[in-house]
Every structure is written in C-alpha cells, then in structure tokens.
C-alpha cells in the first residue's frame with residue numbers, strides 16, 4: 288500500500304513509499320483509511336522538531352471503515368463499521384494513569400504517526416480499544432477532524448471547567464483556537480474574545496466569528512488589553528485559553544485573567560521555555576491547567592457533540608488533497624493560509 292513515511296532521522300526524509308499491510312492480531316482491527324488530517328505535529332516531525340522513530344508511517348487524525356476484525360474483538364466490531372480513533376498506541380493499560388482513564392499520558396505510549404505506524408496510509412492496523420464508532424449521519428469531512436475536536440473538549444471542558452456566562456479569552460485562531468471557540472459558544476460562555484495576528488485577519492477571524500466569537504483582535508494593530516478590560520468591566524476574563532504557543536501571548540495572557548481566574552494551556556511553545564510574570568500568577572491566585580492530547584472521555588464528548596456542530600466543523604476543513612500532493616499540503620499549513628487539510632487516502 289501507499290503511505291507517507293518518515294524514512295530516516297533528521298530534517299526532511301519524508302516521502303511516499305510502498306509498505307506492507309499488517310493483518311490484525313486477535314485484539315486488533317484493520318481500517319481502510321478515508322481521510323487523515325495534517326497536524327502541526329506532522330510538520331514538526333518532518334522538520335525533526337518532535338520525537339519520532341523512523342522508519343514510521345506518519346499521520347494520526349484518521350477516519351475510515353473497518354475491513355478486517357481480530358478474532359478476540361468480533362463481539363464489538365464488524366466489517367463495514369465506520370470509525371475514528373485515538374492515537375494512544377503503546378499505552379500499557381495497567382499503570383495508574385491508564386486505569387484512571389488517562390492513557391494519553393501513559394509513560395509507555397508510543398504515539399501513532401511518530402513512534403508507531405500511523406494513518407497517512409491506505410490501511411491502518413490498530414488495537415481495537417482505541418477505536419470509536421462514528422455516529423450515524425456524520426460526513427467523512429467532519430469525522431476527519433474528530434481528534435483535534437476531542438483535544439479541544441479536553442482542554443475547554445475537562446481541564447478548563449468553562450461554564451455558561453463566563454468571559455473567555457482565546458489566544459490563537461488556528462485549529463485549536465477555533466475549536467475552543469466552538470465549545471465556548473456551545474457552553475454559553477461569553478463574551479468570547481479571540482486574539483491573533485495579521486496572518487489570521489483574512490481567513491481565520493471570519494471563521495472565528497462563524498464559530499461563535501464575540502470579537503476578534505489583531506494584537507499587532509489593536510490593544511488586546513483595552514478590548515479585554517472594556518468587555519469585562521476592567522477586571523479581566525474568567526478563563527483564558529492559550530492556543531497560540533507564542534511567548535508574547537503567554538506573557539500578556541496572564542495579565543488579562545481576572546483575580547482567581549483560570550489559565551488553560553494547550554499551545555506548545557517552540558523553544559524549551561518562555562519567561563512568565565510569576566508573581567502575577569500568585570498575586571491574582573490564578574489556576575493553571577496544562578493540557579495535552581485527548582483522553583478517551585474527551586472523545587466521547589466530541590462524538591456526542593459532532594452532529595450538532597457538524598456545520599461549524601466542516602468549515603474548518605480548508606482543503607482535501609490526494610496523498611501525492613502532501614508536500615503542498617504541508618506547505619499550506621506552514622504558510623498559515625489554511626485551518627485543516629485532509630489527505631484523501633482513497634483518491
């Protein structure tokens with residue numbers, strides 16, 4: 288089968304290769320992949336800025352149809368089932384984190400697409416416990432963005448505790464910021480302030496409004512502080528959701544959270560560390576909630592909301608391309624001119 292492979296360590300070393308299809312073991316299923324989304328992580332793997340163990344098939348944001356079922360899981364899965372699934376391959380299932388429903392941060396996890404053969408491939412062989420049935424009526428275009436939608440559910444609901452009526456600042460208007468906006472809007476939070484830079488103004492800010500933002504702020508042109516203080520009676524937001532991974536946004540965000548407010552952090556930063564106004568965190572008794580990846584509970588939340596939010600989610604798919612065009616897809620993501628690009632593995 289054709290697959291996009293990181294075939295050697297170092298920068299680049301990514302290309303389409305012919306690789307074997309692995310038949311499922313007793314507890315596994317074989318999935319014919321429909322779409323696999325390009326994620327920021329894939330760009331980092333290509334650039335060798337994210338841990339990976341080549342040769343490895345890349346891709347982790349997948350949806351598809353089951354075409355073979357291991358003998359141990361035939362009571363749950365059948366050929367023809369439409370599915371999406373988690374990327375927590377290698378999670379041990381027995382440590383305290385796994386048993387608490389947190390395989391996404393298990394020490395043994397070998398994430399799909401970086402340390403375990405992933406889904407930029409015609410077929411994907413996967414432990415069945417990672418798979419979720421797709422609710423009826425969800426189009427593939429929407430199914431293909433379930434993974435980031437689950438991450439944003441974890442971030443906004445499970446770690447953010449965001450509730451109706453709370454004011455919220457979302458810094459960053461790429462996939463994570465836009466999906467956080469969907470959840471904030473769905474939960475009845477408001478005002479929802481989305482901040483970004485000049486590169487977001489043309490395409491992403493109109494999308495932020497479509498996702499439910501009350502206002503968008505280009506921090507290069509406008510004072511975000513003035514906007515936030517204006518809309519919150521001068522006290523700052525109840526909740527700040529950091530999706531940009533920008534040092535400047537991080538420093539400023541802490542200043543814009545109200546006393547006893549909450550900072551929810553999902554944007555990974557490029558360098559190893561960034562300075563933050565430490566004492567401000569303490570003086571204001573700000574709660575910090577770090578977020579990473581998507582536990583099974585967040586997949587349930589995402590799938591339960593997916594049909595109602597399908598119109599919004601579909602708008603976040605900017606392009607669908609065949610595997611041969613992967614380089615252009617990666618380049619579009621790097622230029623920031625798109626939100627999500629899906630690779631059609633059947634094209």
Ligand SMILES: [Zn+2]
Nearest residue numbers: 326327328348
């Ligand atoms: Zn991803």
Ligand SMILES: [Zn+2]
Nearest residue numbers: 379382385393
């Ligand atoms: Zn574990």
